Amino acid sequence: MTFGTLLGIWIAATLTIAIFSFLYRDNPLYKFAEHLYVGVSAAYWVVTTAKFTMQDMLVDVFITNWKAYQSTGSSTAFWEAMILIIPTILGIMMLTRWFGPKVNWISRWPIAFTVGLGAGLGITGAIQGFLLPQVQATLLPIWEPGISAAAPISGPQILIIVSNIVLIVGVIGTLIFFYFSRPHTGILGVGSRSGIVFIMIGFGAAFGYTVMARISLLIGRLDFLVNTWIGGTIRFIQDLVR
Amino acid sequence: MKRRVPLVITFLAGVIIVVTFFIPHEPFGSLEQRLLIWASIIGGFAALLGIDNLIKHHLSKLFRRERGWFYSLVTLVGIFGTLASGIVTWIIYGTPLALLSGLKVGGFLWVYNWIIVPLQGTMFSLLAFFIASAAYRAFRARTFDALLLMSAAILVMLGHLSIGLVPALVGALLFALLLVTSGVYRLFLRKLAAGIILIVIGLAVGVLAVVYRGMMVDLAIQVKEWVMGFPQLAARRGILIGLVLGGIAMSVRLILGIERTYISST
Structure with a gap:
């Protein structure tokens, strides 16, 4: 273990304990760690965006195509480089927000562009990638073929049929619960009530799942404190003594 | 314009x-x-x-x-320190996320490994405690819906436990006790049918847990998978289909220029 790693482990352990100190009450140590997290995360995001978006998608692509154009005279490479001027200009327009109300309206153009893209994808992508597959996955058989007096229904077959019915009724009930255009009376009332039942089970299950995920994270952090921090420090000292 | x-x-x-x-x-x-x-x-x-x-x-x-200017200083130190480490690593190694020999990493990845990961992991793990206290308030099974919420959560949590037979058996018996208690509470509220049904289900769960105690761990996992795979999935799918339909309607409004709030922010 290097000294840099040991230093990192100690800093990580200190910050971990600082965050856990919030369990007692809000205190300066927690606030310190919280504000550090905000600053470090924001800067991390900026650096990774600069590398993986601005360099890899803009600068490198432009330079590669420009060099290809200069060496081969390829018009495709020329246009591939030149077309990157459009997102660059749109990006610079975004920065007009820095220069006050006289020019900051220009930033609406790139915003409008990204909103338009999102809206377009919100139609085609959502329908193809989500809506249709989900509806398709809900169209399940509620009867097993081949069941007769000679071949009576088996336990696993009953479970499949019941489970499929539960899924179909649950999806339809939940959709009815969120349908507010008519009052929930009569058939709609029954559907809405069944929707509430499924939503409660769904939220409860999601809650249980989240609790277990958080407990798993907690175990991870406690394991870090015991094995990596204390154990690692002891091993480092033992290595020094040897 | x-x-x-x-x-x-x-x-x-x-x-x-x-x-x-x-x-x-x-x-x-x-x-x-x-x-x-x-x-x-x-x-x-x-x-x-x-x-x-x-x-x-x-x-x-x-x-x-x-007030709290010192914490602003901490945030600024965090920002400029991380930016500096990223830029220096980027200049030296050609990428900010440089992996060096063995366990050695560049300065920027060091910040990620020893500051961002522990802070993020601990922040989220802290929620385990607050979720537990929220559960105490939310899970007072006074209504049938709250009982459903709590039952589903308990079944999923039991299914996730991988610590052996005894905890699973104890968990199942506690769940049975909870159902019986909830049933008795409903009897006190003069809701006879609901009370009797809950007591019968509770007793059935308790008896089954004792009789099939050898299969408790497998059974808990199977029940968890069924709850996650069918009723939970049904509710989630219904909600998400509704969200997507709403999203499509909003997208059409945006494209047609009916929804204009995004251009009024400047």
């Missing part, structure tokens, strides 16, 4: 994306991917605005010596 041009841009960008979906041939075939890259590049410029706002906010707190 200030309002119409953005509306036209939104309309054209939205329609182009829809058209590229239906015409997968050149020049439309690759257009969607290209436009998405452009959106990422614009997002990269927007990142500058974001970090600039954060820095300005904390600098102003610092210079005005407002």
Whole structure:
């Protein structure tokens, strides 16, 4: 273990304990760690965006195509480089927000562009990638073929049929619960009530799942404190003594 | 110019994306991917605005010596320290996320490993405690719906335990006791049918847990998978289908220029 790693482990352990100190009450140590997290995360995001978006998608692509154009005279490479001027200009327009109300309206153009893209994808992508597959996955058989007096229904077959019915009724009930255009009376009332039942089970299950995920994270952090921090420090000292 | 041009841009960008979906041939075939890259590049410029706002906010707190100015200083040190480590690592190794020999990493990845990961992991793990206290308030099974919520959560948590037979058996017996208690409470409220049903289910769960105690761990996992795979999935799917339908309606409104709030923010 290097000294840099040991230093990192100690800093990580200190910050971990600082965050856990919030369990007692809000205190300066927690606030310190919280504000550090905000600053470090924001800067991390900026650096990774600069590398993986601005360099890899803009600068490198432009330079590669420009060099290809200069060496081969390829018009495709020329246009591939030149077309990157459009997102660059749109990006610079975004920065007009820095220069006050006289020019900051220009930033609406790139915003409008990204909103338009999102809206377009919100139609085609959502329908193809989500809506249709989900509806398709809900169209399940509620009867097993081949069941007769000679071949009576088996336990696993009953479970499949019941489970499929539960899924179909649950999806339809939940959709009815969120349908507010008519009052929930009569058939709609029954559907809405069944929707509430499924939503409660769904939220409860999601809650249980989240609790277990958080407990798993907690175990991870406690394991870090015991094995990596204390154990690692002891091993480092033992290595020094040897 | 200030309002119409953005509306036209939104309309054209939205329609182009829809058209590229239906015409997968050149020049439309690759257009969607290209436009998405452009959106990422614009997002990269927007990142500058974001970090600039954060820095300005904390600098102003610092210079005005407002309450909590020291924490603003901490945030600024975090920002500039991380930026400096990223830039230096990038210049030296050609990428900020440099992996060196063995366990050694560049300075930027060091910040990630020893500051961001522990802070993020601990922040989320802290929620385990608050979720537990929230559960205490939410899970008082006074109504049938709250009972369903609690039962589903307990069954899923039991299914996730991988610590052996005894905890699973104890968990199942506690769950049975909870159902019986809830049933008795309903009897006190003069809800006879609900009370009797809950007591019968509770007793059945308890008896089954004792009789089939050898299979408790497997059974708990199977029950958890069934709850997650059918009733939970049904509710989630219903909610998500509703969300997507709402999203499609909103997208159409945006493309047609009916929804204009996004251009009134400047």
